[in-house]
Amino acid sequence: MSATAQTGGRDGAPLIEVEGLVKHFPIRKGVFSRRAGEVKAVDGIDLAVGRRETVALVGESGCGKTTAGRAILRLIEPTAGSARYRPDQGRPAIDLLALSQRELRPYRRDLQIIFQDPFASLNPRITVGNTISEALVVHRVAKGADLRERVDSLLEKVGMRPEVANRFPHEFSGGQRQRIGIARALALHPKFIVCDEAVSALDVSIQAQIINLLKDLQAELGLSYLFIAHDLSVVKYLSDRIAVMYLGRIVETGTTREIFAHPAHPYTKALLSAVPRPDPTRKRIRIPLEGDVPSPIDPPSGCHFRTRCPVAEPRCKESYPAARDLGGGIHSAACHLL
Amino acid sequence: MSSELQSAHPSATARRANERPLLEIRDLATHFFSEEGVARAVDGVSFTLYEGETLGLVGESGCGKSVTALSVMRLIPDPPGRIVAGRILFQGEDLARASQADMRRIRGNEISMIFQEPMTALNPVYTVGDQIQEAIVLHQGLAASAARERSLSMLEKVGIPSPDARIDEYPHQMSGGMRQRVMIAMAMSCDPRLLIADEPSTALDVTIQAQILDLIRQLQEEEGMSVMLITHDLGVIAETAHHVAVMYAGKVVEYAGVVPLFGRPRHPYTIGLFRSLPDLVAPGERLSTIPGIVPSAFHFPSGCRFRTRCPIATERCAREEPPLTQVSDGDGGHTVACHHLEQAARL
Numbered sequence A: 001m002s003a004t005a006q007t008g009g010r011d012g013a014p015l016i017e018v019e020g021l022v023k024h025f026p027i028r029k030g031v032f033s034r035r036a037g038e039v040k041a042v043d044g045i046d047l048a049v050g051r052r053e054t055v056a057l058v059g060e061s062g063c064g065k066t067t068a069g070r071a072i073l074r075l076i077e078p079t080a081g082s083a084r085y086r087p088d089q090g091r092p093a094i095d096l097l098a099l100s101q102r103e104l105r106p107y108r109r110d111l112q113i114i115f116q117d118p119f120a121s122l123n124p125r126i127t128v129g130n131t132i133s134e135a136l137v138v139h140r141v142a143k144g145a146d147l148r149e150r151v152d153s154l155l156e157k158v159g160m161r162p163e164v165a166n167r168f169p170h171e172f173s174g175g176q177r178q179r180i181g182i183a184r185a186l187a188l189h190p191k192f193i194v195c196d197e198a199v200s201a202l203d204v205s206i207q208a209q210i211i212n213l214l215k216d217l218q219a220e221l222g223l224s225y226l227f228i229a230h231d232l233s234v235v236k237y238l239s240d241r242i243a244v245m246y247l248g249r250i251v252e253t254g255t256t257r258e259i260f261a262h263p264a265h266p267y268t269k270a271l272l273s274a275v276p277r278p279d280p281t282r283k284r285i286r287i288p289l290e291g292d293v294p295s296p297i298d299p300p301s302g303c304h305f306r307t308r309c310p311v312a313e314p315r316c317k318e319s320y321p322a323a324r325d326l327g328g329g330i331h332s333a334a335c336h337l338l
Numbered sequence B: 001m002s003s004e005l006q007s008a009h010p011s012a013t014a015r016r017a018n019e020r021p022l023l024e025i026r027d028l029a030t031h032f033f034s035e036e037g038v039a040r041a042v043d044g045v046s047f048t049l050y051e052g053e054t055l056g057l058v059g060e061s062g063c064g065k066s067v068t069a070l071s072v073m074r075l076i077p078d079p080p081g082r083i084v085a086g087r088i089l090f091q092g093e094d095l096a097r098a099s100q101a102d103m104r105r106i107r108g109n110e111i112s113m114i115f116q117e118p119m120t121a122l123n124p125v126y127t128v129g130d131q132i133q134e135a136i137v138l139h140q141g142l143a144a145s146a147a148r149e150r151s152l153s154m155l156e157k158v159g160i161p162s163p164d165a166r167i168d169e170y171p172h173q174m175s176g177g178m179r180q181r182v183m184i185a186m187a188m189s190c191d192p193r194l195l196i197a198d199e200p201s202t203a204l205d206v207t208i209q210a211q212i213l214d215l216i217r218q219l220q221e222e223e224g225m226s227v228m229l230i231t232h233d234l235g236v237i238a239e240t241a242h243h244v245a246v247m248y249a250g251k252v253v254e255y256a257g258v259v260p261l262f263g264r265p266r267h268p269y270t271i272g273l274f275r276s277l278p279d280l281v282a283p284g285e286r287l288s289t290i291p292g293i294v295p296s297a298f299h300f301p302s303g304c305r306f307r308t309r310c311p312i313a314t315e316r317c318a319r320e321e322p323p324l325t326q327v328s329d330g331d332g333g334h335t336v337a338c339h340h341l342e343q344a345a346r347l
Helices: A065-072 A101-108 A128-138 A144-157 A162-166 A174-186 A204-221 A232-238 A256-261 A266-274 B065-073 B100-106 B128-140 B144-157 B176-188 B206-223 B234-240 B258-263 B268-275 B315-319 B341-345
Strands: A016-029 A034-049 A054-058 A080-085 A111-114 A192-196 A224-229 A241-246 A249-255 A284-286 A331-333 B005-007 B021-034 B037-050 B054-058 B081-090 B111-114 B194-198 B226-231 B243-248 B251-257 B325-328 B334-336
Touching: A016 A065, A034 A054, A034 A065, A034 A224, A034 A241, A034 A249, A054 A065, A054 A232, A065 A192, A065 A224, A111 A174, A128 A144, A128 A162, A128 A174, A144 A162, A144 A174, A174 A204, A204 A224, A204 A232, A204 B268, A224 A232, A232 A256, A241 A256, A241 A266, A249 A256, A249 A266, A266 A284, A266 B206, B021 B065, B021 B226, B037 B054, B037 B065, B037 B081, B037 B226, B037 B243, B037 B251, B054 B065, B054 B234, B065 B081, B065 B111, B065 B194, B065 B226, B111 B176, B128 B144, B128 B176, B144 B176, B176 B206, B194 B206, B206 B226, B206 B234, B226 B234, B234 B258, B243 B258, B243 B268, B251 B258, B251 B268
Parallel strands: A054 A224, A054 A241, A111 A192, A192 A224, B054 B226, B054 B243, B111 B194, B194 B226
Antiparallel strands: A016 A034, A016 A080, A241 A249, A249 A331, A284 B005, B021 B037, B021 B081, B243 B251, B251 B334, B325 B334
C-alpha cells in the first residue's frame, strides 16, 4: 500500500478514497491514428479525503494534479483505479470510477468543482442567476419562486447581493466572478469540492477574501475540499493534509504541519525552499533544482525525480521507490534515500 | 547538504555601490483616452532608482505598475495612451520628452525590458539565435559572425545548457523557463544600465521562478546594472529588491527600503496587503482582508484613492489628496502618502 493509505479525516472512514488512479492520454500519429505512445499524466496515485477535511494536491505544472482532480470527478475518463465514495457513514462505499455515466448522475450533485480562471469558467451570455440555477433545474431540485429564492440565498452565502442575478459575468471583477463560481458549485449542497487553483488568478487582497469564504463555507456546510494548487503559502494556511506530486505520482504526503516542519523527499525540500517568503531579513537557504520537469511521455526510469535530484544515487535509476511510513501514519514519502 | 545555496539578502551584501540616481521619475502621469472617458492609469508617480540597485514596484492588477514601466520605455500605444505630465530623468535626460530617434538609441542599449509571458514576447518563426543577434546587430553594429559569437556567450551566461545546439532552436522547442532565459539573454546582450522586468517569474513554476530570480540577481551583481522589478508577489520583492515603491490606483502610496517597509509598513493599504498574506498568519487564524475592490481608472475617488477601502478614512481624506511625506530619512528615505499616520500605526 502506498503513500496515502493513511486515513484522512477527522471522523471515521474517509469520504473519498482514491486508489491506483491512472490516466494515460494516447498520442496518435499518422493517417491510421496509430497509437505512438502515451502521456502518463497520472500514473498510479492513492489519496484519501476525510469529512470536513481539506487535502491539498501540490506540484508544478504538468505534474498531473489537475488531471487527477478531474479524473476523480469523471470529468475525464480515468484509465484505471478506483475512487470509493462514502456518502454516509456505515453504508457501503461506491466506486465512482466503476459506475456508468448514467449510474453516476445521482452522485454528481455531491461532487463539484471550482475552476481557476473566473473569466473562462462562466458563460458570458448567461446571466449570473441562470448560471447558478442551471444545476438546480437540470437535477429538478427546484423551480419557480423556490428556485429564485434558492439562487438569492446562494448569492448571499458567497457575499453578493441578490440583485446581481440578472447581470452578466463581464460586469464583475475576478474576485466576484470567483464568488459566482463558488455559488454555482454550492447549488446542489455538495459534500466534496475540487478547488482547482481556485484562488491562483486573484490579487492578494481578493485572494484573502475568497480563502476566508472557502473556510467559512466548509465550517458551515461540512464540506470536504481537494485543493489543487501550486501556491504553497495558501496551501499551508488552508489545508489539513498535503500530497506532493511529481510527474504523475505522489512523492510525499502528510499532515500540513509535518510536511512543512519535516519535509522528507528531496523534491518537497526543494519546492519549499524555492518559495519566496515575505521577510527580507530571513536568510535564504535554497536547494537549487537544475533544469526542467522531464516529459511525462517518457519519464526517467526508476525514481522520476532522479534527473533533477541533488542527492540521486545509482540505485535511484533502478526502481521506483516505494512509499515509506515516516512515523505515526501521518507522514510518508517515496524515496530510496530516506 | 553540500548543494545548498546560501545567500544573505542582497541589501546585506551588495549595498548600492554609489548613491547616484540612475532613474528619477517625477509626477509622471500617463492617461488613456477613449470614448468612455479618460483612464488615469498612472497619475502622479514619483520615485528614484539608484545605480546598481533593484527597485521593486509592487501593487495589485490595474494599479499602474506596468504602464509606469512602458512609459519609461516610451512604449505606450498612442493613441489611445499618452504621457500627459511629469519627467522621466534617466542619467539626466528626460525620456518623457525624448525624440523617437533618441529612444531607439536608448531602448535595448541603455534600458531593456523582459515580460511576463516569454512565449508571446518571442517571435515563433525565428530561431532564438536569430532573435538575439538581431538586437546585437541593430544596437551594436557587429557583423553577423561576431553577433553569433556574442549570442552564444549570452546564452551560456544565462545558464542555457549546450548553447551551441540550443541557439538554432525555435521558441516552441523550449520550456517556459528556458524561454525566459532567452529573453534575459536578449535583454542583456547590449549591457544595459537598466533592466525592467515586468512579472518575469509569474508565469513560471516555483522552482523555475527561483532559478530566474537567482539569475537576475547574479547578473545584476556581475554587471552592476539596475533593475526595476514589477511584481504583485511580496515574497519575490522581499528576496530581490533593495527599495520598494507600493502603488495603488495610479499612485505611489509608500516608498521605502525593503527592510523598513516589511518591518514597519506605514500606509493603511500596505498594512492591509501584508495582513492578507497567508504566510504571515498562523493556521486557524483568520486572514484579514481589504474590503471591496480596486476602483476603476475611469473613476478614481476624490482625495485619497484608498479611502473607499480604508478602515481609518475620514472626511478629510475625501477632500484632500495626501502628499508623499517623508517619515524617516534612513536608507534612502521612507515616504508615505496618508493623512492619518498615527491612526495607521495602531491598525
